[in-house]
Amino acid sequence: QKEVEQNSGPLSVPEGAIASLNCTYSDRVSQSFFWYRQYSGKSPELIMSIYSNGDKEDGRFTAQLNKASQYVSLLIRDSQPSDSATYLCAVTRINTGFQKLVFGTGTRLLVSP
């Protein structure tokens, strides 16, 4: 079982729709959760971080965390073609006192005009 699992996609949504990206993780003691956006050939860019159960909203983005289910999601409202990218879920794991960041392989999102 991978530490952080994401559906590779592509997830295709029409412009203006809600895109829902999901991520599960295996380590129950993980404390911090991140969503990064990565355009093709570019570096990952932090979109959201979430540390406690529930929802966290930032503009068109909402991160949702459910530690009991070991599940974190990212909702993108009013999706735009410019949102087309790969979204990486990252989770911290304690490693000899260091909170190592473990990445999923990413979900590719395609937003069609």
Added chain:
Amino acid sequence: DADVTQTPRNRITKTGKRIMLECSQTKGHDRMYWYRQDPGLGLRLIYYSFDVKDINKGEISDGYSVSRQAQAKFSLSLESAIPNQTALYFCATSDWTSGEETQYFGPGTRLLVL
């Protein structure tokens, strides 16, 4: 100006050659990291450093070495490059003093080993 810079941005080399990838940051962060990214495998940690005197191996350090020349500079070396080291390499930094382990990535170096 970018906060985290990497040089070179692209590099083609031959099997057996020694090469160095360099990373510099102006964010003032203590922690620096080297990752490689391969299709289908995601980002994997090669080495990380908490300060100039603290360097640690990540999950895939074999065939690589690093040097932390200063707080702002962290270099990755491939002692004898092999084709399966062809990948996209990222440097990242983070600031633990904020209490959050948010990592900020450089633009990447695309390496091709022939």
